[in-house]
Amino acid sequence: MAYGGDRVVVIRDFNAIRAHHEKEGGRAKSDASIQKFNDFINAGGLVDIGFEGEKFTWNNRQFGGNFIQERLDRALVSMAWRSEFSDVFVKHLDDLGSDHKAFLLCSHKEERGYKRRFRFQERWCENEEVVNLIKQAWRHEVVGSAMFKLVGKLKFCRHKLVEWQRTSNSNSNLKIMSLKEKISDETNKGQFANGATIRILEAELKEAFEQKERYWREKSRVQWLKWGDKNTKFFHSKFQARNRKNKIKELRDENGETASDAMDIAEIVQRLQSVMHRVISDSKSAFIKRRLISVNVLIAHEFMHSLKNKRYGDYELVLKLDMSKAYDRVEWNTF
Structure with missing residues (x-):
């Protein structure tokens, strides 16, 4: 644990989980124990900075039907610490010879190698x-x-x-x-x-x-x-x-080699571009060069206009969906 005024960082085995999906195998944790741990984090004004790598940090090493694994280790920091060290992230390493994975707190800054996209505010x-x-x-x-x-x-x-x-x-x-x-x-x-x-x-x-x-x-x-x-x-x-x-820090090629350097990642991405148009459907109007996501918006407007002005023929139905699992969240109150 490190403490400096309102800058706090705690990295340890808390022997607790924040949600049921952080445990596999064995008897499920009680809702009360999960809520108690979340209340502790919220009361301290802390945030979980997340991780990279495999999800679970501990297992009982009883492979087979009795195998249990959980995310017991994590890094909790104050908002002041997170604001000052915004580029820091945690990486889960191997657990060879131990029932817990090693933690690596990475503090190097990632260089921007791309042009910033314009967004209307x-x-x-x-x-x-x-x-x-x-x-x-x-x-x-x-x-x-x-x-x-x-x-x-x-x-x-x-x-x-x-x-x-x-x-x-x-x-x-x-x-x-x-x-x-x-x-x-x-x-x-x-x-x-x-x-x-x-x-x-x-x-x-x-x-x-x-x-x-x-x-x-x-x-x-x-x-x-x-x-x-x-x-x-x-x-x-x-x-x-x-x-x-939203950042890609590592990519793995067809030979199982992991690329973490910006130049190596760019090389893999360049190779992917030649086949992206074949693996992404024509109905997807984003992710591919010369395809515009605004086309979908225009199609939706044209379709709604057609329905609104339709005076005869079969009835048709439109469903408003909250696409929370898309690359971004699309949500609106009314058409």
Whole structure:
């Protein structure tokens, strides 16, 4: 256990599990014992940073019908520690000669070898500058079919928003630091300080904090906490946990060799690209170069429009599904 103020990390055999799926074989753990362990973690304000490798960390080494394996070992950290060491992860190693697997706490930073994808941020909807920019970009003349015009206008809007994002003061952290410095400078003037200026700066600072919270709420994709609860650190930790799951740190080739170096992984991915179009169905409009997931959205809209305007013929049915097992979560309240 390591402790430094509000930065806490605990790595050990807790001899407890957090859910029934963390045990196989033998008699099932009671719901009360599982709830007690989860209550202990929540009361301490700790989070499980997860793992890489095989799921179970302990087994009774009684192979056969009496074989039992569980995830008893884990790393629990405080949110302050997780925020400071966001790149750290735990790797489960071999358990040769022991009933417990060895733990490796990896602290090296992973280099980004890809271009960051542009994402429209919800908080921009209230920015008048962005609204005017989109209106102006949408007037851009595109020649072609209706679908070609739509795609062209969306692409042009994206380019304009990327340019705006690079040149504008949209970084909440930088804006907060700048406003704090201005408030401090004005306050330090003592009796010559301008109260009206300070109040204006404080209002801008409050807005910047709200924008920061909305940013992390959107990136974390946690919908069961309402914006305004001042949970920025929580949203930040949730985003980091999801982001770690979205990273590929190892790949295994057809010879069973494991590649963990970025260059080796890129080489395997390059070889996969030549066959991806054969193993992924034509109905899947993502994951393959020159396939657009937006096509599915347009098809869905066309289908709903057809159903809405249908006046004769057989009845048809549409089912709204929450696709929680897809590559991403798709959820909406109404059509």
